[in-house]
Amino acid sequence: MSIPEIIGSIQSTYTRVVCMVCQEKGIDYRLTEIPLRAPELLAIHPLGRMPVLRHGDVELFESKAIATYLDRVFPEPYVFPSDPREAALTEQWVSLANTVLDRTFIRTYLMAYIAPGTADGKPNRSAIEAVLPEVRMQVGILDRAVAPTGYLAGGQFTFADINLMPMLHRLGQAPEGGAVLAESKHLSAYYKRHAARPSFVRTDPPAGPPRRA
Ligand SMILES: N[C@@H](CCC(=O)N[C@@H](CS)C(=O)NCC(=O)O)C(=O)O
Incomplete structure:
Protein backbone atom coordinates (compact mmCIF):
# COMPACT_ATOMS: atom_id res chain seq x y z
CA MET A 1 0.00 0.00 0.00
CA PHE A 80 -4.71 5.25 21.84
CA PRO A 81 -4.89 2.93 24.85
CA SER A 82 -7.14 -0.15 24.75
CA ASP A 83 -7.87 -0.09 28.48
CA PRO A 84 -11.36 1.48 28.79
CA ARG A 85 -10.42 3.92 31.55
CA GLU A 86 -7.25 5.13 29.88
CA ALA A 87 -8.99 5.31 26.50
CA ALA A 88 -11.73 7.47 28.02
CA LEU A 89 -9.18 9.70 29.76
CA THR A 90 -7.40 10.13 26.45
CA GLU A 91 -10.69 11.17 24.80
CA GLN A 92 -11.43 13.50 27.69
CA TRP A 93 -8.16 15.44 27.40
CA VAL A 94 -8.22 15.54 23.61
CA SER A 95 -11.73 16.92 23.72
CA LEU A 96 -10.85 19.60 26.30
CA ALA A 97 -7.70 20.56 24.41
CA ASN A 98 -9.44 20.84 21.06
CA THR A 99 -12.57 22.65 22.22
CA VAL A 100 -11.17 24.90 24.98
CA LEU A 101 -7.37 25.07 25.29
CA ASP A 102 -6.70 25.51 21.57
CA ARG A 103 -9.19 28.39 21.44
CA THR A 104 -7.58 30.13 24.43
CA PHE A 105 -3.88 29.45 23.88
CA ILE A 106 -3.67 29.53 20.09
CA ARG A 107 -6.72 31.09 18.41
CA THR A 108 -7.07 33.95 20.95
CA TYR A 109 -3.78 34.51 22.81
CA LEU A 110 -1.18 33.61 20.18
CA MET A 111 -3.19 35.08 17.31
CA ALA A 112 -3.17 38.43 19.16
CA TYR A 113 0.58 38.36 18.45
CA ILE A 114 0.84 36.78 15.00
CA ALA A 115 -2.37 37.98 13.35
CA PRO A 116 -3.35 40.91 15.58
CA GLY A 117 -5.65 42.71 13.16
CA THR A 118 -4.42 46.08 14.51
CA ALA A 119 -3.92 49.07 12.21
CA ASP A 120 -0.16 49.18 12.91
CA GLY A 121 0.32 45.37 12.93
CA LYS A 122 1.51 45.47 16.56
CA PRO A 123 0.32 42.85 19.10
CA ASN A 124 -3.27 43.38 20.18
CA ARG A 125 -2.58 44.28 23.81
CA SER A 126 -6.21 44.53 24.87
CA ALA A 127 -6.96 41.05 23.48
CA ILE A 128 -3.84 39.68 25.21
CA GLU A 129 -4.70 41.23 28.59
CA ALA A 130 -8.31 40.05 28.29
CA VAL A 131 -7.40 36.39 27.69
CA LEU A 132 -4.51 36.07 30.16
CA PRO A 133 -6.67 35.14 33.19
CA GLU A 134 -8.09 32.24 31.15
CA VAL A 135 -4.61 31.21 30.00
CA ARG A 136 -3.47 31.10 33.65
CA MET A 137 -6.53 29.19 34.78
CA GLN A 138 -6.27 26.59 32.01
CA VAL A 139 -2.52 26.11 32.50
CA GLY A 140 -3.35 25.51 36.19
CA ILE A 141 -5.79 22.75 35.18
CA LEU A 142 -3.06 21.05 33.14
CA ASP A 143 -0.48 21.51 35.89
CA ARG A 144 -2.70 19.63 38.33
CA ALA A 145 -3.60 16.98 35.74
CA VAL A 146 -0.02 15.94 35.00
CA ALA A 147 1.20 16.19 38.61
CA PRO A 148 0.45 12.56 39.66
CA THR A 149 2.01 10.57 36.78
CA GLY A 150 3.65 12.99 34.35
CA TYR A 151 1.06 12.05 31.67
CA LEU A 152 -2.49 13.19 30.93
CA ALA A 153 -4.10 9.75 30.68
CA GLY A 154 -2.89 7.15 33.16
CA GLY A 155 0.73 6.16 33.30
CA GLN A 156 1.75 6.20 29.64
CA PHE A 157 2.43 8.59 26.77
CA THR A 158 -0.78 8.67 24.70
CA PHE A 159 -2.41 10.68 21.96
CA ALA A 160 -3.65 13.06 24.68
CA ASP A 161 -0.02 14.08 25.31
CA ILE A 162 0.82 14.17 21.59
CA ASN A 163 -2.17 16.44 21.01
CA LEU A 164 -1.15 18.84 23.79
CA MET A 165 2.60 19.16 23.23
CA PRO A 166 2.52 21.30 20.05
CA MET A 167 0.00 23.66 21.72
CA LEU A 168 2.28 24.08 24.74
CA HIS A 169 5.20 24.72 22.40
CA ARG A 170 3.34 27.58 20.70
CA LEU A 171 2.02 28.96 24.00
CA GLY A 172 5.57 29.06 25.36
CA GLN A 173 6.80 31.11 22.42
CA ALA A 174 4.91 34.23 23.47
CA PRO A 175 6.17 36.17 26.51
CA GLU A 176 3.31 35.81 28.99
CA GLY A 177 2.60 32.23 27.91
CA GLY A 178 6.25 31.32 28.42
CA ALA A 179 6.22 32.90 31.89
CA VAL A 180 3.00 31.15 32.95
CA LEU A 181 4.39 27.80 31.77
CA ALA A 182 7.72 28.35 33.54
CA GLU A 183 5.89 29.07 36.81
CA SER A 184 3.90 25.82 36.55
CA LYS A 185 6.12 23.29 38.25
CA HIS A 186 4.52 20.05 37.07
CA LEU A 187 3.56 21.21 33.58
CA SER A 188 6.99 22.68 32.84
CA ALA A 189 8.65 19.42 33.95
CA TYR A 190 6.14 17.50 31.79
CA TYR A 191 6.85 19.70 28.78
CA LYS A 192 10.62 19.49 29.19
CA ARG A 193 10.57 15.72 29.49
CA HIS A 194 8.31 15.03 26.51
CA ALA A 195 9.98 17.69 24.36
CA ALA A 196 13.04 15.40 24.37
CA ARG A 197 11.09 12.64 22.60
CA PRO A 198 12.35 11.98 19.06
CA SER A 199 8.80 12.47 17.71
CA PHE A 200 8.79 16.02 19.05
CA VAL A 201 12.39 16.88 18.17
CA ARG A 202 12.01 15.61 14.58
CA THR A 203 8.85 17.66 14.01
CA ASP A 204 10.21 20.93 15.39
CA PRO A 205 8.87 23.64 13.07
CA PRO A 206 10.99 26.46 11.61
CA ALA A 207 10.27 29.93 12.99
CA GLY A 208 7.12 31.72 11.85
CA PRO A 209 3.44 30.98 11.34
CA PRO A 210 2.04 28.86 8.46
CA ARG A 211 1.93 30.65 5.11
CA ARG A 212 -1.39 31.69 3.61
CA ALA A 213 -2.37 30.81 0.05
N1 LIG B 1 -10.21 20.49 14.42
C1 LIG B 1 -9.26 20.58 13.33
C2 LIG B 1 -8.56 21.91 13.43
C3 LIG B 1 -7.68 22.17 12.24
C4 LIG B 1 -7.25 23.63 12.20
O1 LIG B 1 -7.94 24.54 12.70
N2 LIG B 1 -6.07 23.84 11.61
C5 LIG B 1 -5.59 25.17 11.48
C6 LIG B 1 -4.06 25.19 11.48
S1 LIG B 1 -3.43 24.57 13.03
C7 LIG B 1 -6.06 25.77 10.15
O2 LIG B 1 -6.10 25.07 9.16
N3 LIG B 1 -6.41 27.05 10.17
C8 LIG B 1 -6.81 27.74 8.98
C9 LIG B 1 -8.23 28.17 9.02
O3 LIG B 1 -8.88 28.06 10.08
O4 LIG B 1 -8.71 28.63 8.00
C10 LIG B 1 -8.27 19.40 13.40
O5 LIG B 1 -8.11 18.84 14.49
O6 LIG B 1 -7.70 19.01 12.37
Missing part, protein backbone atom coordinates in the same frame (compact mmCIF):
# COMPACT_ATOMS: atom_id res chain seq x y z
CA SER A 2 1.12 3.61 -0.58
CA ILE A 3 2.68 5.52 2.26
CA PRO A 4 0.40 7.99 4.07
CA GLU A 5 0.59 11.54 2.75
CA ILE A 6 -0.08 14.24 5.31
CA ILE A 7 -1.00 17.52 3.65
CA GLY A 8 -0.54 20.64 5.77
CA SER A 9 2.31 22.53 7.36
CA ILE A 10 4.60 21.47 10.18
CA GLN A 11 4.09 24.97 11.62
CA SER A 12 0.44 24.11 12.25
CA THR A 13 -0.06 22.51 15.67
CA TYR A 14 -2.56 19.97 14.35
CA THR A 15 -0.39 18.98 11.40
CA ARG A 16 2.49 18.47 13.80
CA VAL A 17 0.29 16.26 15.99
CA VAL A 18 -0.39 13.89 13.09
CA CYS A 19 3.30 13.84 12.12
CA MET A 20 4.15 13.00 15.74
CA VAL A 21 1.77 10.04 15.62
CA CYS A 22 3.65 8.72 12.56
CA GLN A 23 6.98 9.30 14.30
CA GLU A 24 5.87 7.56 17.50
CA LYS A 25 4.63 4.57 15.52
CA GLY A 26 7.56 4.45 13.13
CA ILE A 27 5.26 4.97 10.12
CA ASP A 28 6.98 5.88 6.88
CA TYR A 29 5.01 9.00 5.83
CA ARG A 30 5.33 12.00 3.59
CA LEU A 31 4.46 15.54 4.66
CA THR A 32 3.39 17.74 1.75
CA GLU A 33 3.98 21.32 2.91
CA ILE A 34 1.33 23.72 1.64
CA PRO A 35 0.01 27.13 2.71
CA LEU A 36 -3.16 27.68 4.75
CA ARG A 37 -6.33 27.58 2.64
CA ALA A 38 -4.54 25.89 -0.28
CA PRO A 39 -6.83 24.16 -2.82
CA GLU A 40 -5.34 20.78 -1.88
CA LEU A 41 -6.89 21.23 1.58
CA LEU A 42 -10.30 22.28 0.27
CA ALA A 43 -10.26 19.19 -1.94
CA ILE A 44 -10.49 17.07 1.22
CA HIS A 45 -11.49 19.32 4.16
CA PRO A 46 -14.80 21.13 3.59
CA LEU A 47 -13.48 24.19 5.46
CA GLY A 48 -10.00 24.02 3.94
CA ARG A 49 -8.24 23.41 7.28
CA MET A 50 -5.06 21.45 7.83
CA PRO A 51 -4.01 18.70 8.15
CA VAL A 52 -5.66 16.28 5.75
CA LEU A 53 -4.58 12.75 4.93
CA ARG A 54 -4.40 10.74 1.74
CA HIS A 55 -3.59 7.03 2.01
CA GLY A 56 -4.39 4.84 -0.95
CA ASP A 57 -8.05 5.57 -1.64
CA VAL A 58 -8.65 6.92 1.89
CA GLU A 59 -9.02 10.68 2.30
CA LEU A 60 -9.57 12.12 5.76
CA PHE A 61 -9.75 15.45 7.57
CA GLU A 62 -9.62 16.32 11.31
CA SER A 63 -6.42 15.45 13.13
CA LYS A 64 -8.05 13.16 15.69
CA ALA A 65 -9.78 11.12 12.98
CA ILE A 66 -6.50 10.88 11.06
CA ALA A 67 -4.62 9.81 14.18
CA THR A 68 -7.22 7.15 15.02
CA TYR A 69 -7.07 5.77 11.49
CA LEU A 70 -3.25 5.61 11.50
CA ASP A 71 -3.21 3.97 14.92
CA ARG A 72 -5.60 1.23 13.75
CA VAL A 73 -4.07 0.61 10.35
CA PHE A 74 -0.47 0.45 11.52
CA PRO A 75 0.91 -1.89 14.18
CA GLU A 76 2.04 -1.05 17.71
CA PRO A 77 3.07 0.96 19.55
CA TYR A 78 -0.46 2.25 19.91
CA VAL A 79 -1.06 5.86 20.89
Whole structure:
Protein backbone atom coordinates (compact mmCIF):
# COMPACT_ATOMS: atom_id res chain seq x y z
CA MET A 1 0.00 0.00 0.00
CA SER A 2 1.12 3.61 -0.58
CA ILE A 3 2.68 5.52 2.26
CA PRO A 4 0.40 7.99 4.07
CA GLU A 5 0.59 11.54 2.75
CA ILE A 6 -0.08 14.24 5.31
CA ILE A 7 -1.00 17.52 3.65
CA GLY A 8 -0.54 20.64 5.77
CA SER A 9 2.31 22.53 7.36
CA ILE A 10 4.60 21.47 10.18
CA GLN A 11 4.09 24.97 11.62
CA SER A 12 0.44 24.11 12.25
CA THR A 13 -0.06 22.51 15.67
CA TYR A 14 -2.56 19.97 14.35
CA THR A 15 -0.39 18.98 11.40
CA ARG A 16 2.49 18.47 13.80
CA VAL A 17 0.29 16.26 15.99
CA VAL A 18 -0.39 13.89 13.09
CA CYS A 19 3.30 13.84 12.12
CA MET A 20 4.15 13.00 15.74
CA VAL A 21 1.77 10.04 15.62
CA CYS A 22 3.65 8.72 12.56
CA GLN A 23 6.98 9.30 14.30
CA GLU A 24 5.87 7.56 17.50
CA LYS A 25 4.63 4.57 15.52
CA GLY A 26 7.56 4.45 13.13
CA ILE A 27 5.26 4.97 10.12
CA ASP A 28 6.98 5.88 6.88
CA TYR A 29 5.01 9.00 5.83
CA ARG A 30 5.33 12.00 3.59
CA LEU A 31 4.46 15.54 4.66
CA THR A 32 3.39 17.74 1.75
CA GLU A 33 3.98 21.32 2.91
CA ILE A 34 1.33 23.72 1.64
CA PRO A 35 0.01 27.13 2.71
CA LEU A 36 -3.16 27.68 4.75
CA ARG A 37 -6.33 27.58 2.64
CA ALA A 38 -4.54 25.89 -0.28
CA PRO A 39 -6.83 24.16 -2.82
CA GLU A 40 -5.34 20.78 -1.88
CA LEU A 41 -6.89 21.23 1.58
CA LEU A 42 -10.30 22.28 0.27
CA ALA A 43 -10.26 19.19 -1.94
CA ILE A 44 -10.49 17.07 1.22
CA HIS A 45 -11.49 19.32 4.16
CA PRO A 46 -14.80 21.13 3.59
CA LEU A 47 -13.48 24.19 5.46
CA GLY A 48 -10.00 24.02 3.94
CA ARG A 49 -8.24 23.41 7.28
CA MET A 50 -5.06 21.45 7.83
CA PRO A 51 -4.01 18.70 8.15
CA VAL A 52 -5.66 16.28 5.75
CA LEU A 53 -4.58 12.75 4.93
CA ARG A 54 -4.40 10.74 1.74
CA HIS A 55 -3.59 7.03 2.01
CA GLY A 56 -4.39 4.84 -0.95
CA ASP A 57 -8.05 5.57 -1.64
CA VAL A 58 -8.65 6.92 1.89
CA GLU A 59 -9.02 10.68 2.30
CA LEU A 60 -9.57 12.12 5.76
CA PHE A 61 -9.75 15.45 7.57
CA GLU A 62 -9.62 16.32 11.31
CA SER A 63 -6.42 15.45 13.13
CA LYS A 64 -8.05 13.16 15.69
CA ALA A 65 -9.78 11.12 12.98
CA ILE A 66 -6.50 10.88 11.06
CA ALA A 67 -4.62 9.81 14.18
CA THR A 68 -7.22 7.15 15.02
CA TYR A 69 -7.07 5.77 11.49
CA LEU A 70 -3.25 5.61 11.50
CA ASP A 71 -3.21 3.97 14.92
CA ARG A 72 -5.60 1.23 13.75
CA VAL A 73 -4.07 0.61 10.35
CA PHE A 74 -0.47 0.45 11.52
CA PRO A 75 0.91 -1.89 14.18
CA GLU A 76 2.04 -1.05 17.71
CA PRO A 77 3.07 0.96 19.55
CA TYR A 78 -0.46 2.25 19.91
CA VAL A 79 -1.06 5.86 20.89
CA PHE A 80 -4.71 5.25 21.84
CA PRO A 81 -4.89 2.93 24.85
CA SER A 82 -7.14 -0.15 24.75
CA ASP A 83 -7.87 -0.09 28.48
CA PRO A 84 -11.36 1.48 28.79
CA ARG A 85 -10.42 3.92 31.55
CA GLU A 86 -7.25 5.13 29.88
CA ALA A 87 -8.99 5.31 26.50
CA ALA A 88 -11.73 7.47 28.02
CA LEU A 89 -9.18 9.70 29.76
CA THR A 90 -7.40 10.13 26.45
CA GLU A 91 -10.69 11.17 24.80
CA GLN A 92 -11.43 13.50 27.69
CA TRP A 93 -8.16 15.44 27.40
CA VAL A 94 -8.22 15.54 23.61
CA SER A 95 -11.73 16.92 23.72
CA LEU A 96 -10.85 19.60 26.30
CA ALA A 97 -7.70 20.56 24.41
CA ASN A 98 -9.44 20.84 21.06
CA THR A 99 -12.57 22.65 22.22
CA VAL A 100 -11.17 24.90 24.98
CA LEU A 101 -7.37 25.07 25.29
CA ASP A 102 -6.70 25.51 21.57
CA ARG A 103 -9.19 28.39 21.44
CA THR A 104 -7.58 30.13 24.43
CA PHE A 105 -3.88 29.45 23.88
CA ILE A 106 -3.67 29.53 20.09
CA ARG A 107 -6.72 31.09 18.41
CA THR A 108 -7.07 33.95 20.95
CA TYR A 109 -3.78 34.51 22.81
CA LEU A 110 -1.18 33.61 20.18
CA MET A 111 -3.19 35.08 17.31
CA ALA A 112 -3.17 38.43 19.16
CA TYR A 113 0.58 38.36 18.45
CA ILE A 114 0.84 36.78 15.00
CA ALA A 115 -2.37 37.98 13.35
CA PRO A 116 -3.35 40.91 15.58
CA GLY A 117 -5.65 42.71 13.16
CA THR A 118 -4.42 46.08 14.51
CA ALA A 119 -3.92 49.07 12.21
CA ASP A 120 -0.16 49.18 12.91
CA GLY A 121 0.32 45.37 12.93
CA LYS A 122 1.51 45.47 16.56
CA PRO A 123 0.32 42.85 19.10
CA ASN A 124 -3.27 43.38 20.18
CA ARG A 125 -2.58 44.28 23.81
CA SER A 126 -6.21 44.53 24.87
CA ALA A 127 -6.96 41.05 23.48
CA ILE A 128 -3.84 39.68 25.21
CA GLU A 129 -4.70 41.23 28.59
CA ALA A 130 -8.31 40.05 28.29
CA VAL A 131 -7.40 36.39 27.69
CA LEU A 132 -4.51 36.07 30.16
CA PRO A 133 -6.67 35.14 33.19
CA GLU A 134 -8.09 32.24 31.15
CA VAL A 135 -4.61 31.21 30.00
CA ARG A 136 -3.47 31.10 33.65
CA MET A 137 -6.53 29.19 34.78
CA GLN A 138 -6.27 26.59 32.01
CA VAL A 139 -2.52 26.11 32.50
CA GLY A 140 -3.35 25.51 36.19
CA ILE A 141 -5.79 22.75 35.18
CA LEU A 142 -3.06 21.05 33.14
CA ASP A 143 -0.48 21.51 35.89
CA ARG A 144 -2.70 19.63 38.33
CA ALA A 145 -3.60 16.98 35.74
CA VAL A 146 -0.02 15.94 35.00
CA ALA A 147 1.20 16.19 38.61
CA PRO A 148 0.45 12.56 39.66
CA THR A 149 2.01 10.57 36.78
CA GLY A 150 3.65 12.99 34.35
CA TYR A 151 1.06 12.05 31.67
CA LEU A 152 -2.49 13.19 30.93
CA ALA A 153 -4.10 9.75 30.68
CA GLY A 154 -2.89 7.15 33.16
CA GLY A 155 0.73 6.16 33.30
CA GLN A 156 1.75 6.20 29.64
CA PHE A 157 2.43 8.59 26.77
CA THR A 158 -0.78 8.67 24.70
CA PHE A 159 -2.41 10.68 21.96
CA ALA A 160 -3.65 13.06 24.68
CA ASP A 161 -0.02 14.08 25.31
CA ILE A 162 0.82 14.17 21.59
CA ASN A 163 -2.17 16.44 21.01
CA LEU A 164 -1.15 18.84 23.79
CA MET A 165 2.60 19.16 23.23
CA PRO A 166 2.52 21.30 20.05
CA MET A 167 0.00 23.66 21.72
CA LEU A 168 2.28 24.08 24.74
CA HIS A 169 5.20 24.72 22.40
CA ARG A 170 3.34 27.58 20.70
CA LEU A 171 2.02 28.96 24.00
CA GLY A 172 5.57 29.06 25.36
CA GLN A 173 6.80 31.11 22.42
CA ALA A 174 4.91 34.23 23.47
CA PRO A 175 6.17 36.17 26.51
CA GLU A 176 3.31 35.81 28.99
CA GLY A 177 2.60 32.23 27.91
CA GLY A 178 6.25 31.32 28.42
CA ALA A 179 6.22 32.90 31.89
CA VAL A 180 3.00 31.15 32.95
CA LEU A 181 4.39 27.80 31.77
CA ALA A 182 7.72 28.35 33.54
CA GLU A 183 5.89 29.07 36.81
CA SER A 184 3.90 25.82 36.55
CA LYS A 185 6.12 23.29 38.25
CA HIS A 186 4.52 20.05 37.07
CA LEU A 187 3.56 21.21 33.58
CA SER A 188 6.99 22.68 32.84
CA ALA A 189 8.65 19.42 33.95
CA TYR A 190 6.14 17.50 31.79
CA TYR A 191 6.85 19.70 28.78
CA LYS A 192 10.62 19.49 29.19
CA ARG A 193 10.57 15.72 29.49
CA HIS A 194 8.31 15.03 26.51
CA ALA A 195 9.98 17.69 24.36
CA ALA A 196 13.04 15.40 24.37
CA ARG A 197 11.09 12.64 22.60
CA PRO A 198 12.35 11.98 19.06
CA SER A 199 8.80 12.47 17.71
CA PHE A 200 8.79 16.02 19.05
CA VAL A 201 12.39 16.88 18.17
CA ARG A 202 12.01 15.61 14.58
CA THR A 203 8.85 17.66 14.01
CA ASP A 204 10.21 20.93 15.39
CA PRO A 205 8.87 23.64 13.07
CA PRO A 206 10.99 26.46 11.61
CA ALA A 207 10.27 29.93 12.99
CA GLY A 208 7.12 31.72 11.85
CA PRO A 209 3.44 30.98 11.34
CA PRO A 210 2.04 28.86 8.46
CA ARG A 211 1.93 30.65 5.11
CA ARG A 212 -1.39 31.69 3.61
CA ALA A 213 -2.37 30.81 0.05
N1 LIG B 1 -10.21 20.49 14.42
C1 LIG B 1 -9.26 20.58 13.33
C2 LIG B 1 -8.56 21.91 13.43
C3 LIG B 1 -7.68 22.17 12.24
C4 LIG B 1 -7.25 23.63 12.20
O1 LIG B 1 -7.94 24.54 12.70
N2 LIG B 1 -6.07 23.84 11.61
C5 LIG B 1 -5.59 25.17 11.48
C6 LIG B 1 -4.06 25.19 11.48
S1 LIG B 1 -3.43 24.57 13.03
C7 LIG B 1 -6.06 25.77 10.15
O2 LIG B 1 -6.10 25.07 9.16
N3 LIG B 1 -6.41 27.05 10.17
C8 LIG B 1 -6.81 27.74 8.98
C9 LIG B 1 -8.23 28.17 9.02
O3 LIG B 1 -8.88 28.06 10.08
O4 LIG B 1 -8.71 28.63 8.00
C10 LIG B 1 -8.27 19.40 13.40
O5 LIG B 1 -8.11 18.84 14.49
O6 LIG B 1 -7.70 19.01 12.37
